Amino acid sequence: MKNSFPKYSAALLAALLLAGGCTDDFDDINTNPSTYTQSTFDANYLLTTSQLAYTGSSDFAYDTWRANLIYSATMIQGLSTVVSYWAGDKYLLNEAYTAAYWGGNTVGAYAEQVKPVTDMVEFTKGKAQYKNLHQIGRIMRALVMARLTDLYGDVPYSEAGKGYYTGVIRPKYDKQQDIYNDLLKEVEEATAALDPSADVPTGDVFYKGNIAQWQRLGNTLLLRLAMRLTKIDPAKAQAYATKVQGKTLLSNADNAYVVHDVAGARVTQNRNSQVLLGDGGQENYYVKWSQTFIDFLKTNNDPRLSKIAVTQLYLTDISKTQNPGAVSTAAAQKGMPNGKDLSGRPAYDISGAANYTTFPAYSSPSPGMIKRNGPTFVLTYAESELLLAEAAQRWGIGGSAAQHYNAGVTAAMTYLSQYDPAMAVAEAEASAYLAAHPYNAGSGLEQINTQYWALTNTMLDFYESWTNWRRSGFPVLTPVVYPNNATNGQIPRRFPYPTTEITSNPDNYKTAHDAVPGGDFLTGRVWWDK
Secondary structure, three states: OOOEOHHHHHHHHHHHHHHHOOOOOHHHHHHOOOOOOOOOOOOHHHHHHHHHHHOOOOOOOHHHHHHHHHHHHHHOOOEEEOOOOOHHHHOOOOHHHHOOOOOOOOOOHHHHHHHHHHHHHHHHOOOHHHHHHHHHHHHHHHHHHHHHHHHHOOEEOOOOOOHHHHOOOOOOEEOHHHHHHHHHHHHHHHHHHOOOOOOOOOOOOOOOOOHHHHHHHHHHHHHHHHHOOOOOOHHHHHHHHHHOOOOOOOOHHHOEEEEOOOOOHHHOOOHHHHHHOOOOOOHHHHEEEEHHHHHHHHHOOOOOHHHHEEEOOOOOOOOOOOOOOOEOOHHHOOOEOOOOEOOOOOOOEHHHOOOOOOHHHOOEEOHHHOOOOOEEEEEOHHHHHHHHHHHHHHHOOOOOHHHHHHHHHHHHHHHHHHOOHHHOOOHHHHHHHHHHOOOOHHHHHHHHHHHHHHHHHHOOOHHHHHHHHHHHOOOOOOOOOOOOOOOOOOOOOOOOOOOOHHHHOHHHHHHHHHHOOOOOOOOOOOOOOO
């Protein structure tokens, strides 16, 4: 089991306040020094803070709600909803929501993730007692910055979060190509520098300071970064994928995840769960698994279906009490089509959908997946094996693509027990599935990346689902048709830059804004999305 938060709750809250506390303007975020001295502050708390912050904002799941769920989950047809302000489901543009992951002065990735993890790297630099913690900080910063650049493209990177150290309060936007080159360098160097005989980090929620697991995580992150480049720089992708052969995650026991708790209320509770349980609205009743996703699982007799989905979970839109008689039988599951609403218009109202009977008859995420003290998955063995399968299929490296594929699919099913023991899929069930759906090299890339989509959907990591779909083109998705959408009926490719940057960082913003291939819109593309 991974560490959870009770041991660190008091220190964690203090560290959160230290790293991302209330600030009045952009300058303060980048220049306020720590009130702790170097002799009294324990940098291990910054690791705990960084790991929790990566799961989403402490401010009512601010970025998770908008970026992961409202946009990414629905665009990639993992979830579906008729809630009117869930703009991603219909490819509508809500600039405040697409800007949410980037964030503002006190919320979002720059304030809550980049700042504390940069502090961690800077504070531990050159200190022997923090040798491993420093390298872990570099890996964590790469994890944070990779998602930011994958969502937006060119972003502040080399100068981001360093205002206190450098005096630069309006950081430049680095080119994504340069960012990726540095991410690969940082993760490779940091992973190689980890030393099992040096310090054991005490604030490590992922691995309790197990350095061997951090080495495997670093190499798996290096693999994922490399595979992002398959369309834009396949030679570099192949070179780095070759370097990590035999060094990546070994089993589901190596999965990196954060186990949340309820003691700290919104600060420590699972971010996806706060939204999907309806803390801020009626998402508990009106957000469902997408028809595209459920049909994929159902058509293929996938054993995950009866574990991750239930019908009749909420029986009315006025109650947030879960029905103890919710139905998990695979045959009963039914996904909701994307692009529907409650407008009463025959072409768009959910009541006009071909599979509509009653709203509770649509499949909700299983209660085991959305517990307040449940895990947020960061990077998993199943992802690693599916990426290794793709590398083997593309370049003939690392052994058999079929073997990696089989290992990845098996792990993608059996890891579900880490949500809840009741969600366990037996290895025998996974083996039966693979026997019925064997790997076929002729359609290998589609098989691998469709399974990657299914996996990351079940991880509720829709950022990764959307990003890998943009990279690979799989699964093949049919865009929704909805009036007055912002993309001419195409699935979005990136988030536009926050308009707040026009005043807070105008010159650097304009340079990046003008350079986006296809324009600074939902339809523009990041560098690797050739």
